[in-house]
Amino acid sequence: MALVNGHAFAGGFMLAMFHDYRVFNPSRGFLCLNEVDLGVPLKPAMSSIFRQKLSPQVYKVMVLEAKRFSAKEALEGGIVDILGGMEECLALVRDRKLNEKAKTGVYGALKAEMFRETLEYVTPEGHEREETRFKKAWELDDQRKDEGKRKVVEWERNGSKAKL
Known part of the structure; x- marks a missing residue:
């Protein structure tokens, strides 16, 4: 469970995404992957956790536009599970009976299968x-x-000679 109490950009946001559930402060902060603005590529393990947990539409604007998601937008986009603080975090655990889910012993196996692509990237x-x-x-x-630059130079040099 990740309790995000303010801005979570880049690596901090990724860390939160590696958690099963995310609770985000409703009144302070944004969630954002701003790698495109910084000129930093996402490595496969970094990108895969977002691909696996988010809709393609949310993933696209997050990665290609570096959209800053407000709390309301993050909830609507399925990036976070609920808005709130520690009380809401504990209520989520209680209401969904999360502390009982591991009793059968398959919780870890189910998660490993759900996120096997990402797990493979980090081996x-x-x-x-x-x-x-x-x-x-x-x-x-x-x-x-x-090659493209070379072709442009060649085309500019021979620009008056149309090739049909």
């Missing part, structure tokens, strides 16, 4: 594989940009 093998894939994707993107 040493998964992390290494995804880092390699991530670096390769950046290299290919750099090559694509370089």
Whole structure:
């Protein structure tokens, strides 16, 4: 259970998302992934927890627009479970009988299956594989940009000669 009592940006927001339930202060703060504004890419494990827990529409505006979600917007978007403080947090546990859910012994297994994609990314093998894939994707993107620049220069040089 994450009790977010004010702003949660970037890593703080990610930490809250790794919790099963989130309670957010209704009168203070925003939730935001501002990596696009900072020019910082999300690594696979970072991105996957948001992909797995949020709707595609919320994920899109969160990642591509760095939208700052107010408490009301975060609740409406399913980012948080309830608004409030410690009293509401304890009421959530009590009302949903969360302290009884682990008694059967399968709670952890159910969570592991729900979030197996993210769990795979944080294993040493998964992390290494995804880092390699991530670096390769950046290299290919750099090559694509370089090729595009080369083609623009070539086109500008030969601009008066239309190719049909």
